[in-house]
Amino acid sequence: MTRLENATRALAALPVRHDNLQSPTHVEERLTDGELFYRLQDYIRASIIFTDIVDNYPRHTAYPDALFLLADSLFRAGDQLGARTRFRQLIDRADEQQFRPYAQRALGRLIEIAIHTRDFDGVEGYFARLSRLPPGEVEAATAYFRAKYLYNRAVPTDEIMRETRADAPVPQIDQTMLDEARTAFEAVQERSPYYPQSRYFVGVIYTLKQQYPQAIDAFRRVLRAPATTPEHQQVADLTHLSLGRLYYETDQLEQATEAYQDVPRTSSMFDIALYEIAWVYIRMGDSTRAERALEVLTVAAPESRFIPDGKILRGNLLLRNGRFDDATTVFREVTRQFGPVRRELDEMVSSHDNPREYFQGLVRDNMATFDANAFLPPLATQWARAEGDMDRALSILSDLSQSRTLVRETSDLIERLNALLLGSNRVSAYPDLREQRETSVSVRNQLARLRQQLMTAEGEDVPETGELAEVRSRRRQLEEFLGAMPTTAGDFSVRNERLLGRYRVMERDLRNLQVDLMGMQARIVATDRYLSDTAAQRSADTTQGAEALQSELANQRQAVIQYGEQIDVLRHMLERARMQVGVGDARYQRDENVREEYQQLVAREHALILATGSATARQVAPLFARVDAIETQLNAKDANIDSVVEERTAALRTQIQQESRNVEGYRTQIAELEGETVEVVGGVTFANFSRVRQRFYDLVLRADVGRIDVAWAVREEHRSRVENLTRERAREMRALDDEFREIMDDSGNAAPGGAH
Numbered sequence: 001m002t003r004l005e006n007a008t009r010a011l012a013a014l015p016v017r018h019d020n021l022q023s024p025t026h027v028e029e030r031l032t033d034g035e036l037f038y039r040l041q042d043y044i045r046a047s048i049i050f051t052d053i054v055d056n057y058p059r060h061t062a063y064p065d066a067l068f069l070l071a072d073s074l075f076r077a078g079d080q081l082g083a084r085t086r087f088r089q090l091i092d093r094a095d096e097q098q099f100r101p102y103a104q105r106a107l108g109r110l111i112e113i114a115i116h117t118r119d120f121d122g123v124e125g126y127f128a129r130l131s132r133l134p135p136g137e138v139e140a141a142t143a144y145f146r147a148k149y150l151y152n153r154a155v156p157t158d159e160i161m162r163e164t165r166a167d168a169p170v171p172q173i174d175q176t177m178l179d180e181a182r183t184a185f186e187a188v189q190e191r192s193p194y195y196p197q198s199r200y201f202v203g204v205i206y207t208l209k210q211q212y213p214q215a216i217d218a219f220r221r222v223l224r225a226p227a228t229t230p231e232h233q234q235v236a237d238l239t240h241l242s243l244g245r246l247y248y249e250t251d252q253l254e255q256a257t258e259a260y261q262d263v264p265r266t267s268s269m270f271d272i273a274l275y276e277i278a279w280v281y282i283r284m285g286d287s288t289r290a291e292r293a294l295e296v297l298t299v300a301a302p303e304s305r306f307i308p309d310g311k312i313l314r315g316n317l318l319l320r321n322g323r324f325d326d327a328t329t330v331f332r333e334v335t336r337q338f339g340p341v342r343r344e345l346d347e348m349v350s351s352h353d354n355p356r357e358y359f360q361g362l363v364r365d366n367m368a369t370f371d372a373n374a375f376l377p378p379l380a381t382q383w384a385r386a387e388g389d390m391d392r393a394l395s396i397l398s399d400l401s402q403s404r405t406l407v408r409e410t411s412d413l414i415e416r417l418n419a420l421l422l423g424s425n426r427v428s429a430y431p432d433l434r435e436q437r438e439t440s441v442s443v444r445n446q447l448a449r450l451r452q453q454l455m456t457a458e459g460e461d462v463p464e465t466g467e468l469a470e471v472r473s474r475r476r477q478l479e480e481f482l483g484a485m486p487t488t489a490g491d492f493s494v495r496n497e498r499l500l501g502r503y504r505v506m507e508r509d510l511r512n513l514q515v516d517l518m519g520m521q522a523r524i525v526a527t528d529r530y531l532s533d534t535a536a537q538r539s540a541d542t543t544q545g546a547e548a549l550q551s552e553l554a555n556q557r558q559a560v561i562q563y564g565e566q567i568d569v570l571r572h573m574l575e576r577a578r579m580q581v582g583v584g585d586a587r588y589q590r591d592e593n594v595r596e597e598y599q600q601l602v603a604r605e606h607a608l609i610l611a612t613g614s615a616t617a618r619q620v621a622p623l624f625a626r627v628d629a630i631e632t633q634l635n636a637k638d639a640n641i642d643s644v645v646e647e648r649t650a651a652l653r654t655q656i657q658q659e660s661r662n663v664e665g666y667r668t669q670i671a672e673l674e675g676e677t678v679e680v681v682g683g684v685t686f687a688n689f690s691r692v693r694q695r696f697y698d699l700v701l702r703a704d705v706g707r708i709d710v711a712w713a714v715r716e717e718h719r720s721r722v723e724n725l726t727r728e729r730a731r732e733m734r735a736l737d738d739e740f741r742e743i744m745d746d747s748g749n750a751a752p753g754g755a756h
Helices: 002-013 026-039 043-056 063-076 080-092 097-117 123-131 141-154 158-163 175-186 195-208 212-222 230-249 253-261 270-284 287-300 307-320 324-350 355-365 388-421 431-458 466-482 489-533 540-579 586-611 615-755
Strands: none
Touching: 002 431, 002 615, 026 043, 026 063, 043 063, 063 080, 063 097, 080 097, 097 123, 097 141, 123 141, 141 175, 141 195, 175 195, 195 212, 195 230, 212 230, 230 253, 230 270, 253 270, 270 287, 270 307, 287 307, 307 324, 307 615, 324 615, 355 615, 388 540, 388 615, 431 466, 431 489, 431 586, 431 615, 466 586, 489 540, 586 615
């Protein structure tokens, strides 16, 4: 009794904070969690955590770190505009000591974003702000960033060139700004990590100005320093390609072949080097080495985008070398490989009255996972690259799909939070209050056992008759449940884990069912594919059976969808149920009902025993009074806890309701964007499809022309051989005629002499 009284006094002395109790290092812990997601490249979750720190703790010492990591997480996640806003905040406070370490990297990111978005507004202001810093604190990288900014302002990108209409003037290069960029690149010191990139851009600028000797010299300087990082190795590979092209333009063909051969086999640009070196050999007149280079290309990089053009070129080289059979084999291989793709692409267009609307429908139906596979045959996707508008369109769809996923996940999170905050165990949402409530429940359970001991002590010598017998019988029935009630912190953990374990078993069963559904879906697809592939071979007698099977497959497919939806519903139910495990749930409510009934039965039994005049009952009565006093203190404590829980829950529910309204707004905006996206991306997809279709048409046409050229070459060879044989025969006939005439002349001259 004394121990429980002391525990109750200690519990009553514990403060109940109206605000949720947080660790003194809460922000640092959140920063660590966010950085962990950042290192794991889960930039979406990292940005969510960093946003919490940046928005709610602007005066904390971790704010600069969180702001930079938030900006970089958004940048790496593809949110260019959101990242630009955060990087600008860093630049605006670059004169403050705690923000200076991030100023240079923020500037570099802002330059990359400006180049990507072609929006250079405010960039000059960034440099002006950095120029006010002490020179010793300005990193050498700033000079490179400024040079890169000037270069991209001066030179239109490929996208701008491609988007320009045919009848519109081509954007011109700003020569003055280009010279400023070259001067800035040359100012980068040799010890800077950006020195190779700077020298490479110097060479590019000289190339754009058609000053090839200076460009060659600049590119050679790039290769003087060894490539020690992957970035520098990539610059070196680009430099070798650039030197090869410059040597080709300046008729230094031997040097061009050496430059291309310096590109290592492990480089991602090795296929480009092989394809371009073939043209160098062709210009040198060495078609045999050119053909060998193209043959190596097909073996070393079978998935290169240069394979189709390389095969056509190789076939023409074989034709030039007089290897007609090999040339025919190559051209036929091209036709056999790309001819079916061309026909399939043509059929896709001819089978729809309005192809543009068809592609818009494809985008609408495959919004979540739209890519080249959604509108191109499998053989075409290997050779059709998503570039320019199509690449940006796919990026937009990816961002839209990700936004839809995040909104759905946010809705699920709101639903789970509501399930927790509206549940009977909402006290479990607050660790500090949960611990106090568990202590209170533990003391109450021990008080119930103490009442049991007191009743045992006072009721042994009192006969069980009438109402007393009934009360005692019911009390003893309830005592069977008292031993299972938790009384220690370990008991609570074991009890909760037991229920959570059952939920995990159910989740495992659901996963197994999901796997079974996937297997059913695979079998349905395989059967459907088999029926489609064998449709032409099917006899009239089996057609009716196949149609019935197709109908059954449709029913099974619909059933799989329904089962999948049921599994999703069950999974959500399990998720909500798991959130409601803890003190205050249905198990603890049942315990509370048992305790209350047991307390009432004990009180009634004690009163009945007192009425009999039992001396033991009079001795035990003060102890019952102390037990009731403890219960009163616990009731007061629990009431205090409940009021704070309601207060905290009301504040959280207000925030959740606000976020729910925000989510509904986001969902509306996404729906509006989806309508615009279907129209725009559908048009871009149709344009890209048309380009792919034209490319395969050109490939097959060039292969057919190559075969015709082979046939003409063979014909010309036969014709030349016939003409040569005819000329040889005529020459031999003339020689025979001449010999015959000589013989005849000799015979004529000899006859008169003999007669004489």
